[in-house]
Amino acid sequence: MSMESPLADRRFAVNRGQLIRRLREVLPAQALLVEEEDLRPYECDGLTAYREVPLLVALPDSEAQVQAILKVCDELKAPVVARGAATGLSGGATPHPDGVLVSLARLKRILGIDPLSRTAVVQPGVRNLAVSEAAAPYGLYYAPDPSSQIACTIGGNVAENAGGVHCLKYGLTVHNVLRVRGLTIAGEVVEFGSAALDSPGYDLLALVTGSEGLLAVITEVTVKLTPRPELAQVVIASFDDVRKAGDAVASVIAAGIIPAGLEMMDRKAIHAVEPYVNAGYDMAAEAVLLCESDGTPEEVAEEIERVTAVLEDSGAAGVRVSQSEAERLRFWAGRKAAFPAVGRMTPDYLCMDGTIPRKHLAEMLEAIAELSTKYRLRCANVFHAGDGNLHPLIMYDANQPGELARAAAFGAEILELSVRFGGTITGEHGVGIEKIMLMAEQFSLAEIAAFHRLKAAFDEGGLLNPGKGVPTLARCREYTQARAGRPAISPEG
Amino acid sequence: MTTTIDSLRERVNQTAASGGRLVIRGGGSKSFYGRPEQGDPLEVGDWRGIVAYEPTELVVTARAGTPLRDLAAALAERGQWLAFEPPRFGDGATVGGMLAAGLSGPRRQAVGAVRDFVLGVRVLNGLGEVLSFGGRVMKNVAGYDVPRLMAGSLGTLGVLLEVSLKVLPRPVAEKSLRFSVAEAAALRMLNEWAGRPLPISASAWHQGVLTLRLSGAAAAVAEAHRGLGGEALDDASAETFWEDLREQRHPFFAGDEPLWRLSLPSSAEPQQVLGPTLVEWGGAQRWLRGGDARTIRAAAVAAGGHATLFRADVASRAEVGVFQPLSEPLARIQRRLKHAFDPHGVFNAGRMYPDF
Numbered sequence: 001m002s003m004e005s006p007l008a009d010r011r012f013a014v015n016r017g018q019l020i021r022r023l024r025e026v027l028p029a030q031a032l033l034v035e036e037e038d039l040r041p042y043e044c045d046g047l048t049a050y051r052e053v054p055l056l057v058a059l060p061d062s063e064a065q066v067q068a069i070l071k072v073c074d075e076l077k078a079p080v081v082a083r084g085a086a087t088g089l090s091g092g093a094t095p096h097p098d099g100v101l102v103s104l105a106r107l108k109r110i111l112g113i114d115p116l117s118r119t120a121v122v123q124p125g126v127r128n129l130a131v132s133e134a135a136a137p138y139g140l141y142y143a144p145d146p147s148s149q150i151a152c153t154i155g156g157n158v159a160e161n162a163g164g165v166h167c168l169k170y171g172l173t174v175h176n177v178l179r180v181r182g183l184t185i186a187g188e189v190v191e192f193g194s195a196a197l198d199s200p201g202y203d204l205l206a207l208v209t210g211s212e213g214l215l216a217v218i219t220e221v222t223v224k225l226t227p228r229p230e231l232a233q234v235v236i237a238s239f240d241d242v243r244k245a246g247d248a249v250a251s252v253i254a255a256g257i258i259p260a261g262l263e264m265m266d267r268k269a270i271h272a273v274e275p276y277v278n279a280g281y282d283m284a285a286e287a288v289l290l291c292e293s294d295g296t297p298e299e300v301a302e303e304i305e306r307v308t309a310v311l312e313d314s315g316a317a318g319v320r321v322s323q324s325e326a327e328r329l330r331f332w333a334g335r336k337a338a339f340p341a342v343g344r345m346t347p348d349y350l351c352m353d354g355t356i357p358r359k360h361l362a363e364m365l366e367a368i369a370e371l372s373t374k375y376r377l378r379c380a381n382v383f384h385a386g387d388g389n390l391h392p393l394i395m396y397d398a399n400q401p402g403e404l405a406r407a408a409a410f411g412a413e414i415l416e417l418s419v420r421f422g423g424t425i426t427g428e429h430g431v432g433i434e435k436i437m438l439m440a441e442q443f444s445l446a447e448i449a450a451f452h453r454l455k456a457a458f459d460e461g462g463l464l465n466p467g468k469g470v471p472t473l474a475r476c477r478e479y480t481q482a483r484a485g486r487p488a489i490s491p492e493g
Numbered sequence: 494m495t496t497t498i499d500s501l502r503e504r505v506n507q508t509a510a511s512g513g514r515l516v517i518r519g520g521g522s523k524s525f526y527g528r529p530e531q532g533d534p535l536e537v538g539d540w541r542g543i544v545a546y547e548p549t550e551l552v553v554t555a556r557a558g559t560p561l562r563d564l565a566a567a568l569a570e571r572g573q574w575l576a577f578e579p580p581r582f583g584d585g586a587t588v589g590g591m592l593a594a595g596l597s598g599p600r601r602q603a604v605g606a607v608r609d610f611v612l613g614v615r616v617l618n619g620l621g622e623v624l625s626f627g628g629r630v631m632k633n634v635a636g637y638d639v640p641r642l643m644a645g646s647l648g649t650l651g652v653l654l655e656v657s658l659k660v661l662p663r664p665v666a667e668k669s670l671r672f673s674v675a676e677a678a679a680l681r682m683l684n685e686w687a688g689r690p691l692p693i694s695a696s697a698w699h700q701g702v703l704t705l706r707l708s709g710a711a712a713a714v715a716e717a718h719r720g721l722g723g724e725a726l727d728d729a730s731a732e733t734f735w736e737d738l739r740e741q742r743h744p745f746f747a748g749d750e751p752l753w754r755l756s757l758p759s760s761a762e763p764q765q766v767l768g769p770t771l772v773e774w775g776g777a778q779r780w781l782r783g784g785d786a787r788t789i790r791a792a793a794v795a796a797g798g799h800a801t802l803f804r805a806d807v808a809s810r811a812e813v814g815v816f817q818p819l820s821e822p823l824a825r826i827q828r829r830l831k832h833a834f835d836p837h838g839v840f841n842a843g844r845m846y847p848d849f
């Protein structure tokens with residue numbers, strides 16, 4: 001079963017036969033998939049609740065081929081959806097039924113690593129972790145580390161402005177990318193940013209980062225590499241009350257400490273991961289915090305001592321410090337396995353991605369618990385607590401009538417609450433199709449209209465990833481009217 | 494008359510209707526920067542005040558006319574600051590001007606630029622609409638990243654009303670070191686050091702002397718000092734040195750000769766043919782005095798970067814332009830972006846490029 005797709009809003013009259021003929025002129029035979037059975041595997045990304053079979057799938061292996069595809073699609077007014085490893089969780093790479101899905105998976109070469117300037121030039125289909133592996137001999141790595149880093153690609157990371165567990169200290173993708181080379185829908189080569197730290201004119205590099213494939217198709221990326229710290233250690237603290245854990249996060253920051261990572265898991269998440277990976281988490285805890293320190297051995301020793309003191313003062317029931325690299329990795333293994341561990345407990349789950357000011361963490365958890373009762377669905381919570389980014393995992397069974405709709409409504413209420421708390425509907429996963437209607441919760445009609453004008457500056461015909469990211473004004477009005485009929489949720493709970 | 498959003502909006506609407514132009518002015522400290530523009534002044538310096546500051550959230554929100562000195566004082570009370578060390582170039586410097594100019598200080602090489610710290614903006618566009626983008630949280634990917642687009646846009650996209658910024662704790666310890674070394678060797682050292690986990694927060698090379706600043710935990714700074722050697726500066730002279738550099742009070746910046754800023758890959762070769770230089774940001778920012786615009790711009794492009802005529806008289810700025818010319822299709826995209834925010838061309842006409 002799948003949800004009704006918002007992509008139905010934007011339909012395009014495309015002559016499939018003509019499109020196939022024209023693309024066959026510019027692509028080798030094996031680079032174009034046209035049979036239903038070949039198209040089917042591309043029907044969704046990590047957001048499996050939404051599925052669409054694309055009109056065609058193209059598998060270019062060079063920028064020139066991508067360019068040729070775009071020129072044909074632009075001329076025939078066929079929509080284009082670019083896709084990397086399709087690990088995204090918001091449906092950003094869900095195909096359009098009238099368009100060409102362009103998989104950039106074959107553009108997977110690391111074009112160069114320059115240890116002196118600490119940069120790597122890579123094609124968009126290169127996996128996130130592969131960059132760090134290639135840079136390792138020089139003592140360097142690529143800092144952003146989304147949970148999917150084994151599989152996700154740099155092109156997708158740029159399109160979504162991916163984060164990870166270390167971004168409080170090391171930044172998001174936008175802070176770690178110097179240059180993006182890409183193509184406009186018309187097939188023109190564009191370079192945003194450069195090998196220098198800034199570029200003349202408007203900061204298009206920042207604009208294209210996180211633009212979810214709506215502005216350009218990425219063909220090459222220059223990323224910054226970071227020296228690997230000499231040492232990293234993690235402190236794990238258990239709490240008998242989520243509020244204490246939330247307050248402990250604020251206290252760490254108030255003490256002037258910016259940890260390399262600061263993560264939180266609630267009881268349900270702990271109970272999902274501990275039997276699965278034996279990370280050593282306290283099964284009696286209501287919440288655990290993971291706080292990582294990295295740097296020189298002297299620096300780490302000093303910071304760990306301060307963090308430990310703050311956590312103990314905040315009422316932690318137990319505090320442990322990793323005593324070896326193996327133990328540090330084991331403590332992290334639990335956090336990193338949270339999604340698959342929850343996946344073992346339920347046929348399906350939706351992962352939310354709101355970000356809120358940290359001070360509302362405890363309130364938010366309490367509100368989620370109430371919503372869990374209201375919607376009769378379980379929810380486990382993992383947070384990038386350091387930056388207030390929440391990942392509630394709502395468990396449901398798509399084969400039970402009505403459960404997906406209940407899960408979606410549950411998720412929508414969490415995100416509405418995130419906006420009320422002064423936060424956002426998405427911290428790092430993107431809007432895609434999943435949260436497109438909730439954009440109307442966060443932005444006014446005038447702001448949405450400004451987004452459409454901005455998009456048109458790059459893609460006047462609206463052919464790049466249509467129906468994603470920004471809702472139509474008509475849909476926003478509908479949403480606002482429907483919304484007015486429902487009682488507002490009070491942040492107080 | 495006191496400035497209100499309504500009064501600003503009314504001015505914008507009237508000006509747009511009459512086909513006029515406005516020059517947005519905060520403290521006027523950076524009016525030297527950019528091409529000479531045409532229009533009636535729109536004073537926004539009175540639209541000031543810190544709207545929200547929560548140290549444990551690491552976020553501050555201030556009205557655009559808030560003086561940077563006031564913001565810095567409020568942050569200092571809680572042991573925090575704007576880590577990218579924005580230059581002020583005058584006592585009147587404001588938060589809005591800081592973002593619009595997009596300039597960062599010596600610490601840029603270590604922590605990032607103003608664009609890396611802006612989280613949200615409230616802006617009055619050329620249609621008289623008050624729009625909010627981004628927010629007050631660290632991570633936010635809902636909608637296009639308009640807040641970062643505002644960094645360095647020189648007021649050409651709208652009137653900044655409110656800015657939310659990420660703030661950081663001040664480092665516990667700092668130590669500045671001096672080395673006698675030629676330019677090419679200094680560049681190599683800087684790039685090699687940057688590839689090691691050292692707490693380097695700033696660097697400057699000029700006339701055979703490399704000055705390096707270490708910042709961070711006391712233990713890390715002491716350890717790096719031991720490893721790198723060099724002659725240590727006393728704390729007071731170090732503070733003066735970096736502040737003078739940030740504010741361009743260093744002797745290199747004295748006099749009326751045109752000042753060029755080259756933004757290059759940090760490992761680019763010395764640009765000796767262009768004349769004496771002052772190198773910052775680990776090699777990524779290089780300053781020059783005087784010289785032929787065409788030669789300098791060509792050299793910057795050949796080295797993988799670009800050149801800005803940072804300070805010069807009005808006539809030169811109008812004649813040779815301030816920013817590296819854009820090639821198509823980037824120029825077209827930028828013109829359209831300008832149009833998307835300011836369709837009537839009301840704001841800061843010509844400040845960035847002659848056609849917008």
